[in-house]
Amino acid sequence: MKVTLAQTSPKLNRSNLQNIIEIINDVKDESDLIVFPELSLNGYLLQDKLFEDAWNLGELTELEELSESIDIVVGGAIKDLNIFRNSALYFSNAKLLSQHNKVHLPNYGMFEEARYFKAGDVFESFETRFGKVSMLVCEDLWHKEVHHDLISENPDIVIALVASPARGFSDDGLDIEHKWKDIITQVASECKAKIIFVNRVGFEDGLGFWGGSCILDENGEVIDSLPHYKEMIKTIEI
DSSP: OEEEEEEOOOOSSTTHHHHHHHHHHHHTTTOSEEEOOTTTTTOSOOGGGHHHHOBOGGGGHHHHHHTTTSEEEEEEEEEETTEEEEEEEEEETTEEEEEEEOSOOOOSTTOOGGGTOOOOOOOOEEEETTEEEEEEEGGGGGOHHHHHHHHHHOOSEEEEEEOOBOOOEETTEEHHHHHHHHHHHHHHHHHTOEEEEEEOEEEETTEEEEBOOEEEOTTSOEEEEOOBSOOEEEEEEO
């Protein structure tokens, strides 16, 4: 199985969809699955732009069509009637196979997601041609009860879409990166599942996102990883 990590720097506008389509077209003949970060269709600090820039699922038919050639995972602000969700979308075989709505919306410090998004309430897995998959969005993985849900779901692959700002600089590197590494290593070991972790890069209103996307095996060992702060598209065989 070949997995493409799309460590992108989304802009705060709708041009991200076209960029995503171009990236998919570049790799679709050499990869089986491509994964983009949290809110890769929109950018992170949407605030009131959410009302203009959120997507209806019917506007993403090009991703459905492309998923005939390659499975696609993207993050986006999705309109759900009169509310908005921070969602992870899995497209396969020319259809939307699964949508996970972020359950744990951070609302402290630099984060104010709960002000704009409505939380989801379900963690589940679904069958793909690569086995059973669970998707989560960023903060979801920081909650122990979610780990228990994942263990009971018993997925083969856990996909984490992330928009993690760089913070906690020290001589040992980024504190936030060490915390994330502890979390995903623990989840891999608990679930005996591969972890596909994709974090964005770039800057928005003073926030810098650190990247460091990676894939872990079932023992929590890193199969491959991407650098900090740099946009990169890389296909990895697992």
